[in-house]
Amino acid sequence: MMNSFDQFGFRALNQWAGHIPLLDRMMAFTAQYALEIYFFLFVVAWFTLPKPEVGKRHALLVMGLSGVFALLVNLLLAHIWFRPRPFMTLAHGTFTQLIPHPADASFPSDHTSGSFGFAAASYKKSARWVQTSFTFLAILVGIARIYSGVHWPTDVLAGVVVGLISSRLMWHAGAKLQPLTNLALRLFHFGPFAPTAQPRG
Numbered sequence: 510m511m512n513s514f515d516q517f518g519f520r521a522l523n524q525w526a527g528h529i530p531l532l533d534r535m536m537a538f539t540a541q542y543a544l545e546i547y548f549f550l551f552v553v554a555w556f557t558l559p560k561p562e563v564g565k566r567h568a569l570l571v572m573g574l575s576g577v578f579a580l581l582v583n584l585l586l587a588h589i590w591f592r593p594r595p596f597m598t599l600a601h602g603t604f605t606q607l608i609p610h611p612a613d614a615s616f617p618s619d620h621t622s623g624s625f626g627f628a629a630a631s632y633k634k635s636a637r638w639v640q641t642s643f644t645f646l647a648i649l650v651g652i653a654r655i656y657s658g659v660h661w662p663t664d665v666l667a668g669v670v671v672g673l674i675s676s677r678l679m680w681h682a683g684a685k686l687q688p689l690t691n692l693a694l695r696l697f698h699f700g701p702f703a704p705t706a707q708p709r710g
Contacts, residue, residue: 511598512663514662514663515661515663518661518662519595522652522655522656523605523655523657525656526607526657526658533607536607536653536656537608537653539646539649539650540607540653540656540657540659543650543653546646547643550639550642550643551569551572551573554569554635554636554639555569560698560700561699561700562700563690563700563701564634565635565636566699566700567683568630568631568634568635570690570693571634571676571680571686572626572627572630572635572676573627574686575626575630575672575679575680576622576623576624576627576672576675577623578678578679579622579623579625579626579668579675580619580622580623580626582622582674583617583622583668583671586617586671587613587614587617590614590616591614592614592616592661592664593612593615594610594613595615595659595660595661596610596612596658606659607656607657607658608657610659615659615664616661616664616667617664617668617671618654618660618665618667618668619668620654621647621650621654621665621668621669621672622667622672622675623672624643624651624668625668625669625671626671626672626675626676627672628640628643628646628647629672629675630675630679630680632676647672651668651669652665
C-alpha cells in the first residue's frame with residue numbers, strides 16, 4: 510500500500526492531466542524528451558561560450574558526468590529495492606497516464622536524478638543562463654514525471670537527492686577530470702588549443 514504522502518502528492522498533480530491539452534502536451538514532452546532538451550542546451554552552451562573560456566567548459570563536462578553518475582546510482586538502488594510505478598498499482602480509471610512507459614522500477618526517478626545532477630553541478634560554476642535554464646528544466650521535469658502518471662512524488666524527491674549528491678562528488682573529483690576537458694578543448698580547438706592569428710608579413 511502506497512503511503513499517504515505519495516498518494517496525495519500524486520493525485521494533486523495527476524488530477525490535472527487530460528483536462529488542458531496545451532499543458533498536457535508540454536508536460537508530456539518534457540517528461541519524455543528531457544534528455545534531448547538537455548543535449549541541445551549542452552551543445553548551445555559549449556559553442557556559445559567565448560573560445561578562450563576553459564573554466565565554464567570544464568563545468569559543462571562535470572555537469573554531464575554528474576548526471577551520468579546519478580543514473581548509475583539509480584541503477585544500483587533499483588536493484589536493491591523494486592518499487593512499482595503508479596500505473597502498475599492504481600486501479601484503472603483512477604489516474605491519467607500521458608506517456609508510455611515500461612513497467613520497471615519507479616524509485617528513484619532517473620529523469621529527475623539526471624536533471625538535478627546536471628543542474629546542481631552548474632551552481633556558481635557555469636554561465637548564469639546555464640544555471641537558470643538547467644535548474645528550471647530540472648524542476649519542470651520532476652513535476653512532469655508525476656503529472657504524466659509515471660512516478661510517485663518520493664521517486665522525484667529521491668531523484669533530487671541523488672542528483673545533488675552526485676554533483677558534489679563530481680566536483681570533488683573536478684581537478685582529476687581536467688584531462689577530459691582538455692581533450693574536448695583540443696578536439697574543438699578551444700581554450701589554449703584555439704588557433705592564434707598569424708601576423709601579416
